[in-house]
Amino acid sequence: MSGGNFESALRNKLDGLAPIRIELADDSARHAGHEGAKGGGGHYRLTVVSSVFAGKSTVARHRLVYDALGDLMHDKIHALSIKSLAPDEV
Secondary structure (H helix, E strand, O other): OOHHHHHHHHHHHHHHHOOOEEEEEEOHHHHOOOHHHHHOOEEEEEEEEOHHHOOOOHHHHHHHHHHHHHHHHOOOEEEEEEEEEOHHHO
16 A cells, blocks of 8 residues: 555544544654564554544543554554644644
8 A cells, every 4th residue: 555545544544533634644764674664564643633532531532543543553554653632622
């Protein structure tokens, strides 16, 4: 899956969270040679802004993101740094 296709797939999977904003940064090149990178999974930084996160703890927000991403978390993503915000936190 190329970078553009991956980002499109990620955005599609996050649609259920009704995001207002999604920002994805690929840090995989900084981790070249890392044991986890050998399996093909990338290292990413993700920012998601959604009203779904309002009133939820950080752990609950991250669980929502992990659940939405499903199989990408076991295949295309090795490491994911998540910043999940409600609209009033931006």
